[in-house]
Amino acid sequence: MSVLWIDGVGCFWISLAERVTVGGPGSPSSKPPHPRDVADIAILSDLKRRHATIVRTGEGYLLEAHGPARVAGRDVLDRTTLSEEALIELGRSVQWRIRQPSALSLSARLDFVSDHRPTQAVDGLVMLADTCLLGPGDENHIVCSDWPGQVLLVRQQDELWCRSRLDLTVNGDRLGNGKRLRSGDVVMGADLRFRIEMRAVILPGNE
Amino acid sequence: MKFTFGPESRPLDGYTIKRAIARGGFGEVYYALSDSGKEVAIKLLQENLEIELRGVTQCLNLKHPNLVTLFDIKQDRDSDHWIVMEFVGGKTLDKVIHEAPNGLPLEDVLAWLDGIAGGIGYLHDRGIVHRDLKPANIFRENGVVKVGDVGLSKFIAPSRRSAHTQSVGTVYYMAPEVAKGRYGKEVDVYSLAIILFELLTGKVPFEGETTAEILMKHLTERPNLGAIPPNLRAVFEAALEKDPQRRTSDVLELARHFRNAARGEVSAPSPDIERNGxxxxxxxxxxxxxxxxxxxxxxxxxxxxxxxxxxxxxxxxxxxxxxxxxxxxxxxxxxxxxxxxxxxxxxxxxxxxxxxxxxxxxxxxxxxxxxxxxxxxxxxxxxxxxNKPTPRTTPFPKPTPPKSGWDTFCFSCGAYVGGLKKSVRAHPLLAWLAAATFFLFSLRFWPGLNFARIGHETQLAWFLIGSVATFEMFRLISLGFDRLFGPPPPSTNERAGRMSNAAPFRAAYRVVNPNSVREISWRRRLTELSGSLATAGLATAVVTAVLANVEQFFGSTALIGHFATGTLIGSWSLLILGKLREGLPRERYIDRMLLAGVGMVVGVALFQLDDWLLIDLLANGSSTQQSLLTMTSTSLPSNSHRLLAESYIAFFATLFGLRRWWWQTDSFRPYRFRVLSVCLTALIGSGAAFAWGFPVLWGTVWAASLSSVVQLSAVWTPREQRQ
Incomplete structure (x- = not known):
């Protein structure tokens, strides 16, 4: 899981995995939980520790319910496909909406509709299939209204690369045709700046 | 947009900047985490420092749910001032308006209005004017509206929605008197009215290309309220009054007027409708x-x-x-x-x-x-x-308990057949054995029948009684088999419970019946037994006297004595055995065996008496007896006209063993005297006599007499006295 801190925009999580588990924080214990017992997205809510899994397939997205869940107002007993702008309801009150704003990309963005968040503020999650678009228009996965142009985060195997037509630098070096992003890199332009952090797993309270 | 501090900077001890949030004319705002993980917004004051600090210091300890909380004012190593405040994560009202270009639903407008008026009203109540009220300063998180930038003010910005202009304040929401340097709380009323206008219509009332043009409109032009619902126009006219003295004086009053007007009429015409047509x-x-x-x-x-x-x-x-x-x-x-x-x-x-x-x-x-x-x-x-226990349902519900006598009889027959079926299922081999025995028994006897003499009725009666006797024997054998090799039987109380489940009409006897185990002292047993034996003597005398008056029943005095003696011995035997076994755990099979044994003893005694008195029952009996003797003589080893010992023994053993005599002798029997019991005993007696070559009339009468005597003489405890 990667975390994007974008000036003037917000904080977004980027997942390269095909399966992302969602759940609650679990009960606190003396020992830190094992990473496999923690959901990829552990939000402060009354959900099971692993409540649902969002799966990216070759053609779209599925929701596998491990606890009470509804999609587009219908109960999910096992799994269901997630259509564009489908409202995902987990448990009693957690609500997300899935969007695929770009027809050219299979990547999807999950917006938090209800006020439930991880222990610290996150504005959305991007399940990155091939590219993640950042820019001023609504066709971008992360809308950055005041940016002069578009920035692409491109997946190359398990690595993230940054590309843009804008004159950008990565840690002070010119971006050129693109650079591989590593944890802690800061991408900066005349009117934009963001930083990326990469974490193996984000434990509750340890974002 | 350039910001002074980059990610992971720590200009203030204890706080790490993660990203920039916004820039205003007053400074830069960053999202930061404290060392313990607390989210805060920290604001770097760059310009108008003195004014900012004064305003912020005034508001530092104000607490209201609709105001963004200020935590502290700090200085960094470069002596720059920072305001540490609550981080509010939700959307700003500015963004909400941007997403709804045609205005918001009235319900949403009211929700925003309540929050804004609450926060600003609190400030006014503390003598503070916000002076920079605009959508970019208003947030909603977790459903709670919060007004930010409390304590900041003064300068006019050219951009309406820009949160990062060089100036503080926004000209679109600025009251006319601000240009003259007047900052009463009416400026917040005016700004709030402009915000409400924009919320309803998606547009501000005064727009222009330049700041001066917009300012001039604020000062001189009356707002066009055509897009406002008619019922709300008066509210806006009062709140957007140019003269602060004539304007709605308070934001809470504005909110009240707005809500009242909206409640009266909530519809709003849209511009595409021809309003005058x-x-x-x-x-x-x-x-x-x-x-x-x-x-x-x-x-x-x-x-x-x-x-x-x-x-x-x-x-x-x-x-x-x-x-x-x-x-x-x-x-x-x-x-x-x-x-x-x-x-x-x-x-x-x-x-x-x-x-x-x-x-x-x-x-x-x-x-x-x-x-x-x-x-x-x-x-x-x-x-x-x-959560209530679900009643157990079975595919074959239990039969409804019988109510009338006929129903009782049918129910008993059904129960008997049911018990027989159960025994057959449990012991198929024994059942086949019993059937074969009955068949062979029939073959043995049927050839000797003289149909012309005994008639069809007797033939049918013989067949029925023989069948019942055979099946009953089978049942007894199977019960004994169960007793010896099967699982332990349920306790008496369990049986009583089952009885109560099976037939509610028996429920009254489930505890206090002859099967009830109870403690009875030997003294009491002897006392009651002595009384019963004496009563039995009297009863026997009465019965014998009655029968002696029946013509042609007793051919001689010896027969009267023989009958009376037999009745007395038989009844005493039954009474003694019943009293000895009373209150003890019932073992039906053993009890029947004991009774059969006692019956054999009685049979032996009566045979000895018969032999001693030289009584010829057959000679003194009816023609039927003669015929029956003739018929059954083939089954017995002797062709003598006198009854053999075997006939006596077999008859009394059968009569005593087949009948549950404790239901007639026990003090907890259901009724003191039951005619039905007498009849049933008589029927069994006739059957036994029929089977064993005993005179049927004598057998029937003796059985009936025994039943009558023991019922009359045995102690009976009324139901209400049973414990």
Whole structure:
């Protein structure tokens, strides 16, 4: 899981995995939980520790319910496909909406509709299939209204690369045709700046 | 947009900047985490430092849920001042307006208004004027509206929505008197009215290309309220008054006026309708009607919501709320069928509110049971009533307990057959053996029958009695088999319980019946027995006297004595055995065996008496007896006209063994004297006599007499005295 801190925009999580588990924080214990017992997205809510899994397939997205869940107002007993702008309801009150704003990309963005968040503020999650678009228009996965142009985060195997037509630098070096992003890199332009952090797993309270 | 500090900077000890949030004329705002992980917004004051600090210091200790909380003012190593404040994560009102270019539903406007008025009213109550009220300073997080930038002010910005202009304050929301340097709380009223205008219509009332043009309009031009609902226009006219003295004086008053006016009439004409034409009038009236209906439904839904929140009865009231929502949706459908212009945004807002309430009920109502289909109306979980134990159902319900005597007889026959079937199922080998025995027995006897002499009735009676006797023997054998090799039998109390389940009409005897185990002292047994034996003597004398008066029954005095002696010995034997076994755990098989043994002894004794008295029962009996003797003589080893010892022994053993005599001798028997018992005993006696070559008449009468005597003489405890 990667975390994007974008000036003037917000904080977004980027997942390269095909399966992302969602759940609650679990009960606190003396020992830190094992990473496999923690959901990829552990939000402060009354959900099971692993409540649902969002799966990216070759053609779209599925929701596998491990606890009470509804999609587009219908109960999910096992799994269901997630259509564009489908409202995902987990448990009693957690609500997300899935969007695929770009027809050219299979990547999807999950917006938090209800006020439930991880222990610290996150504005959305991007399940990155091939590219993640950042820019001023609504066709971008992360809308950055005041940016002069578009920035692409491109997946190359398990690595993230940054590309843009804008004159950008990565840690002070010119971006050129693109650079591989590593944890802690800061991408900066005349009117934009963001930083990326990469974490193996984000434990509750340890974002 | 350039910011002074980059990610992971630590200009203030204890706080790490993660990203920049915004820039204003007063400074930069960053999102930062404290070393312990607390989210804060830290604001670097770069310009207007003195004014900012003064304003912020005034507000540092104000606490209100609708105001962004200020935590502290700190200085960094470069002596720059930072304000540490609450981080509010939700959308700004500025963004919300941007996403709804045609305005918000009236319900949403009211929700925002309540929060803003609450926070600003609190400031006014503390003598502080915000002076920079604008959508970019207003947030909503977790449903709570919060006003930010408290304590900041003064300069006019050229951009309406830019949160990062060089100036503080925004000219679009600025009251006219600000240009003259007047900062009363009326400036906040004016700004709030402009915000409300924009919320309703999506546009500010005064727009222009330059700051001067906009300022001039604020100073001179009257706002165009055509896009405002008619019922709200007066509110805006008062709140947007140029002269602060004539303006609505307080934000809370403005909020009250707005809400009252909205409650009176919630419809708002949109610009595309010709306002002066008859068409508009008609549509407007229809809008009012629709909004009124929806308002009524919404009020009901809110009442249900309030009640459900109080009583936690979301499940129970969910259907009512769904019904209200269905009605509202039907109104919407009808409106679109009639004329879609009759459906305006305020009606949509009301419907959205109802949808939200219904969604809340769906979420909070009892979780749903997973079903194969998506059944919206089926609850996820079982209702509370299902916690009761479910009554066990069987595919074959127990028969209804009989009520009348005939029913009782049928029920008993059914129970007997049922018990027999059970025995057959449990011991098929024994059943086959019994059937074969009966068949061979029949073959042995049938050839000797003289149908012409005994008649069909006797033939049928013989067959029936023989069948019953055979099957009863089989049942006894199977019971004994069970006793010896089967599982331990249920206790008496369990049996009593089963009886009570099987037949409620027996429930009265489930505890106090001859099967009840109870403690009886030997003294009491002897006392009662002595009385019973004496009574039996009297009863025997009475019965014998009655029979002696029947013509041709007793041919001689010896026969009278023989009969009386037999009755007395038999009844005493039954009474003694019954009294000895009374109150002890019943072992039906053993009890029957004991009785049969006693019957054999009685048979031996009576045979000895017969032999001693040289009585010829056959000679003194009826013709039927003669015929029966002839018929059964082939089964006996002797062709003598005198009864053999075997006949006596077999007859009394059968009579005593087949009958449950303890139900006639026990003090806890259901009735003191039961004619039905006498008849049944007589029937068995006749059958036994028939089977063993004993005179049927004598056998029947002796059996009936024994039953009568023991019932008359045995002690009987009335039901209410039993313990």
């Amino acid at each position: 008859a068409d508009y009038q008609e549509i407007h009236a229809e809008r009012l009607r629709i909004c009124s209906q929806l308002r009524g439904l919404l009020d009901k839904a809110r009442e249900l919501e309030t009640a459900a929140d109080r009583d936690r009865t979301w499940s129970r009231k969910q259907l009512e709320v769904e019904e209200l929502l269905r009605q509202a949706q039907a109104i919407r459908s009808n409106a679109f069928v009639h004329d879609e212009r009759c459906w305006d945004y305020s009606a949509e807002g009301t419907l959205s509110s109802m949808t939200a309430i219904a969604a809340k009920f769906r979420n909070l109502a009892t979780p749903r049971l997973p079903t194969l289909e998506y059944a919206d109306t089926q609850p996820f979980e079982q209702p509370a009533a299902s």
